[in-house]
Amino acid sequence: MASPSKAAAAVAAAYARVRERLAAAAARGGRPPESVGLVAVTKSASLDQILALVGAGHQDLAENRVQALGARITALASEPIAASVRWHMIGHLQRNKVEQVVGRVSLIHSVDSLRLAEALEAAAAKRNTPPVDVLIELNISGEASKYGLAPGDLAALAAHIATLPHLRLRGLMTMAPYSDRPEDSRPIFARCRRLFETLRADLGPSVDTLSMGMSGDFEVAVEEGATLVRIGRALFG
Ligand SMILES: *Cc1c(COP(=O)(O)O)cnc(C)c1O
Secondary structure: OOOHHHHHHHHHHHHHHHHHHHHHHHHHOOOOHHHOEEEEEOOOOOHHHHHHHHHOOOOEEEEOOHHHHHHHHHHHHOOHHHHHOEEEEOOOOOHHHHHHOOOOOOEEEEEOOHHHHHHHHHHHHHHOOOOEEEEEEEOOOOOOOOOOEOHHHHHHHHHHHOOOOOEEEEEEEEOOOOOOOHHHHHHHHHHHHHHHHHHHHHHOOOOOEEEOOOOOOHHHHHHOOOOEEEEOHHHHO
């Protein structure tokens, strides 16, 4: 186990490197670096690593499981430096757990069914929260092992969410099938980008977030138009 100061230095260096790679990928796509947000996925990180990242000025953190999210929020509650953190829920969400997420996160990336959208609406209505920002997760590859909505069902779910007063649809999220070759993800990301543009044309500029790209393929995702990337291993090892 590295000492806390060594862990902090390693995270700060990895963060700077990821930021450089993001900026270069944005430039290749003809976009300014600030057009791409970075969500740090903390599922494999230590508390020291998280605090080092937050200490370096980073605000957006994510977990993919509800229980881990709750544990992280509790662990950071006593750390004054973490007051500015915004949490993202990026993993599969079960309807019976929505109460543990609504009001605690700034964006839910993983809405993939009408029944889940309705459960979120009900939880937000009950607590009378401001509109909950959500993305629809698409399963573009059609892999059976992946969560996410089939692209053919996108228009109907988006239209339904638009009728729910406590939800605000901000865009789309997708994951490419696992591969060692980042280029394998490009057609998936390009397809998601086209679906995103169609959604934005239908619903307007409040649809502004395209969450795609992980440690193995985030540069390709940014070249294909991602506005948010979700990165764990490249930051925390
Ligand atoms: C773990 C995870 C990531 C980050 O993956 P890395 O390969 O560690 O960058 C991104 N998105 C989701 C949904 C995840 O579960």
